[in-house]
Amino acid sequence: MEKKVISEAVIKRLPKYYRQLRLLSEQGQAKVSSHALAQMLGITASQVRQDFCNFGGFGQQGYGYDVEKLKGELGAILGLTKEYAMIIVGAGNIGRALAGYQGFGKYGFRVKALFDAAPASDRVGELPLYSMDRLESYLRAETIDMAVIATPKQVAQQVADRLTELGVTMIWNFAPIDLTVQPGVVIENISMSESLLVLSYRANENKD
């Protein structure tokens, strides 16, 4: 397939479509129109069709989309046809919360272990918790696709460097700092403090 540049806005809508399709599938719905999908996402039907055009269109709009087929095609585009083994670096509040959260398992993401500079115990729930000293030997022995960085911001870049040198190619960063990674490594940042400040901005913007 010829490579197309997909816009950021379209990429960010893909999970929203997928989430809706999962829901429709659970509800046993067989078909969905671009109008109905558009309404669920709060966008226009023409935007839905335009988005899908980036990926070949997914079948005839006149008859609506087949829910199972569309869910499967979007899932494949999102890389959800396989399992991902992940580790969590940083066993503070956020690292522990993510370890305990079951919600990502349905997409195929499995937490295998946690690491911490000063582990307070040797397990977090069912999962092993190791000292950071063991990161290198663990990553040489195990096949790990992805790492969550949930460390303090001061050490986050150094942790990212260690992880990528050991072959981790997917990083999900919860530390409040923008990290630099080498080509071939993908990174997504969840910046909670930025989101909080945007909320605070919006609460005040009409009050001048």
Add this chain to the structure above:
Amino acid sequence: MEKKVISEAVIKRLPKYYRQLRLLSEQGQAKVSSHALAQMLGITASQVRQDFCNFGGFGQQGYGYDVEKLKGELGAILGLTKEYAMIIVGAGNIGRALAGYQGFGKYGFRVKALFDAAPASDRVGELPLYSMDRLESYLRAETIDMAVIATPKQVAQQVADRLTELGVTMIWNFAPIDLTVQPGVVIENISMSESLLVLSYRANENKD
């Protein structure tokens, strides 16, 4: 001041500027140029000046910006000149992690209490944990600016409705569902699963 429509992209950069200014201030730096700020954010200097023009420009670019003054002005725009009292609804993994996280205090956000449909105890750390039955009486007695929704998605909309009927005007939503709120209420969503799926998309996009 005349009302200007500020673009989403600019609003999302405001916290990034503010975070950098805080850092420069901590390091004792007195002045910063638009070029230096641009480099820190990975954008162009002309973008920085354009962004700041939305808010009156913040002083002469030729001499650089005064770090303390700019931090103060951005802080005021972000609504950080006061304190916000917040509650957390949902005391599962995410709600507990947020309750234990100290990082938002520096921006003036103070967690006062947690609520849960089936509280497992009467405290989370130092904070009181109440049953949802007490939400109405609590919110009538206390002044609460903001609520975090960290409930399962099935009840998130209903919780949002209860909160806003009781006068909460800021909602920070961690439930994996888009919520509808009445005019005058501001809401920000943190969708962890969407971020995870974007990461997964990017890891796979060049592998077709």
